[in-house]
Amino acid sequence: MACLPLCFSTGELHAATFATKGPAGFSDDELARLRQLLRPLARVTEIFALRRTAQNLLDTYVGHHTGARILSGRIMKGDLETLRAVLWFSDLRGFTELSQRLAPAQVIATLNELFDCQVPAIEAQGGEVLKFMGDGLLAIFPFDDEASIGAACKRALVAAQTARAKVSERNERAATAIHFGVALHVGEVAYGNVGGASRLDFTCIGSAVNLAARLEGLTGKLGRVLVISEALAAHIDEPLDELGTFELKGVREAVRVFSPCSTPEGPRSLR
Amino acid sequence: MACLPLCFSTGELHAATFATKGPAGFSDDELARLRQLLRPLARVTEIFALRRTAQNLLDTYVGHHTGARILSGRIMKGDLETLRAVLWFSDLRGFTELSQRLAPAQVIATLNELFDCQVPAIEAQGGEVLKFMGDGLLAIFPFDDEASIGAACKRALVAAQTARAKVSERNERAATAIHFGVALHVGEVAYGNVGGASRLDFTCIGSAVNLAARLEGLTGKLGRVLVISEALAAHIDEPLDELGTFELKGVREAVRVFSPCSTPEGPRSLR
Numbered sequence: 001m002a003c004l005p006l007c008f009s010t011g012e013l014h015a016a017t018f019a020t021k022g023p024a025g026f027s028d029d030e031l032a033r034l035r036q037l038l039r040p041l042a043r044v045t046e047i048f049a050l051r052r053t054a055q056n057l058l059d060t061y062v063g064h065h066t067g068a069r070i071l072s073g074r075i076m077k078g079d080l081e082t083l084r085a086v087l088w089f090s091d092l093r094g095f096t097e098l099s100q101r102l103a104p105a106q107v108i109a110t111l112n113e114l115f116d117c118q119v120p121a122i123e124a125q126g127g128e129v130l131k132f133m134g135d136g137l138l139a140i141f142p143f144d145d146e147a148s149i150g151a152a153c154k155r156a157l158v159a160a161q162t163a164r165a166k167v168s169e170r171n172e173r174a175a176t177a178i179h180f181g182v183a184l185h186v187g188e189v190a191y192g193n194v195g196g197a198s199r200l201d202f203t204c205i206g207s208a209v210n211l212a213a214r215l216e217g218l219t220g221k222l223g224r225v226l227v228i229s230e231a232l233a234a235h236i237d238e239p240l241d242e243l244g245t246f247e248l249k250g251v252r253e254a255v256r257v258f259s260p261c262s263t264p265e266g267p268r269s270l271r
Numbered sequence: 272m273a274c275l276p277l278c279f280s281t282g283e284l285h286a287a288t289f290a291t292k293g294p295a296g297f298s299d300d301e302l303a304r305l306r307q308l309l310r311p312l313a314r315v316t317e318i319f320a321l322r323r324t325a326q327n328l329l330d331t332y333v334g335h336h337t338g339a340r341i342l343s344g345r346i347m348k349g350d351l352e353t354l355r356a357v358l359w360f361s362d363l364r365g366f367t368e369l370s371q372r373l374a375p376a377q378v379i380a381t382l383n384e385l386f387d388c389q390v391p392a393i394e395a396q397g398g399e400v401l402k403f404m405g406d407g408l409l410a411i412f413p414f415d416d417e418a419s420i421g422a423a424c425k426r427a428l429v430a431a432q433t434a435r436a437k438v439s440e441r442n443e444r445a446a447t448a449i450h451f452g453v454a455l456h457v458g459e460v461a462y463g464n465v466g467g468a469s470r471l472d473f474t475c476i477g478s479a480v481n482l483a484a485r486l487e488g489l490t491g492k493l494g495r496v497l498v499i500s501e502a503l504a505a506h507i508d509e510p511l512d513e514l515g516t517f518e519l520k521g522v523r524e525a526v527r528v529f530s531p532c533s534t535p536e537g538p539r540s541l542r
Contacts, residue, residue: 009315009318009319040311040314043311043314043315043318044280044314046318047280047314047317047318047321048280050318050321050322050325051321053325054321054324054325054328057325057328057329057341057342058328058332059469059470060466060469060470060471061329061332061333061341061471061472062332063470070328070332071328077383078379078380078383080375080376080379082375096481096520096521099476099481100478100481100521100523104351104353104461104463104476104477105351105461105463107461107463107476108349108351108461108463108464108465108474108476109349111463111465111474112348112349112465112466112467115465115466115467116467116468117467118467119466119467119468119470120467120468123468123469123470129466129467129470131472132465132466132470132472132474133404134474134476190375190376190378190379192375192376192378192379192382193379194379194382194383194386194403195331195383195386195390195400195403196383196386196387196388196389196390196391196400197387197390197391197394198330198331198394199330199331199334199390199394199400199403200331200332201332201402201403203379203382203403203405205370205375205378205379205405206375207371210367210370210371249367250367250370250371252371
């Protein structure tokens with residue numbers, strides 16, 4: 001085996017390894033020829049590495065779906081993508097109080113523990129995180145057609161139950177418990193590119209997003225980690241508790257609210 | 272002059288132009304030698320183009336300062352940067368009502384008009400937009416040491432007055448007026464990296480950020496486009512109106528609130 005240097009245009013030093021099946025290893029002549037390849041090979045590998053870096057950064061900071069659209073040049077300021085999806089809105093209860101009590105580094109660490117309980121659970125069920133907003137998280141579980149709404153609702157519910165279990169596990173290990181709430185709804189999200197000059201971002205708007213956020217605001221009052229809108233409940237075949245009908249700010253009609261029967265918020269599921 | 276093709280590794284076709292001072296242009300021999308350069312030149316220019324693209328995308332979607340730190344690999348999940356700066360918090364008044372009344376595309380267009388009035392004004396005065404949050408915008412005007420606080424406060428005030436003038440101009444042209452509010456404060460911002468799995472974002476926390484956001488919430492009630500905290504007012508030498516002392520949610524002590532005398536919110540400055 002031979003390990004030879006690949007020098008990138010920035011001066012960063014990487015390496016390429018070559019293996020041979022020849023019992024005597026590489027001959028001097030073969031090594032000389034490999035060395036001749038190194039400069040063009042360094043250029044090509046640098047291109048691949050940069051392309052992967054750009055994709056990874058966008059996946060990480062704007063999300064996979066949107067990142068791919070940006071990189072292919074398909075996004076212009078003011079562009080709007082509208083899609084129907086299952087919506088997930090969650091946040092940390094008592095965040096204002098917590099952020100006054102803890103040092104900033106502890107606040108960030110707590111948020112990361114909370115997001116670590118949620119994001120893998122969401123992604124494992126085919127969901128995509130659209131936005132982090134302070135302690136809040138907005139995710140979608142897209143579906144292709146009306147026939148697959150039920151499956152998407154089911155996946156979102158599984159993700160919420162997994163996240164709740166992860167938070168419980170975390171609280172059993174931790175000195176201070178954290179409490180979160182999740183609302184699930186199904187409806188239309190408009191995902192738009194906004195900003196000014198050279199600074200842009202994505203924002204999610206639509207009455208369904210507002211409904212999901214307001215619904216999540218009920219979790220504490222109702223004593224449930226997980227609440228479900230009537231629109232989503234229609235697609236769930238497991239038994240649900242009906243928690244009442246509520247007026248929500250910015251939502252025209254009162255909303256019937258449900259929760260899975262298996263999620264009474266006892267001390268254990270809360271902790 | 273010669274224009275020759277540069278073929279990138281993706282198959283994208285770009286071009287390189289070459290000029291000569293020779294009165295007869297390039298000879299056949301020179302052209303043949305330029306052609307020999309094209310393949311290695313394409314690799315190198317592709318590297319430069321990708322590096323610039325990655326930097327531009329991060330500048331655009333996470334901001335210049337943070338983008339540079341990410342690209343150099345200096346950011347890890349949970350990292351926290353704390354800095355003292357002048358804080359700018361602004362939003363659109365009546366956004367919930369507006370987003371119910373208008374179609375999503377119009378909401379996005381309105382937000383972009385509002386941000387176009389603010390972002391260039393902020394950047395022209397050395398400010399940096401940290402976050403867009405729906406209709407909200409959080410920016411900072413950093414300063415190096417205590418001796419330069421006054422200058423940073425002054426720059427933020429100029430930016431706010433420019434943005435207000437831009438919104439007025441926009442309203443004179445437009446069928447429907449938009450109204451925004453800006454609060455300026457000076458204090459500490461903790462800018463942290465949060466997220467879960469492969470999805471990350473930045474969030475701003477700290478009591479100064481909360482104070483600025485709550486202060487901005489007073490603009491409508493006080494009938495002023497621009498309000499200033501006592502901490503910032505101490506660094507401004509132009510005459511200010513004192514608007515009163517207010518209790519703000521999540522802020523321990525009541526806050527004295529000021530506004531420049533030149534900003535009574537008459538019909539013209541509002542429109």
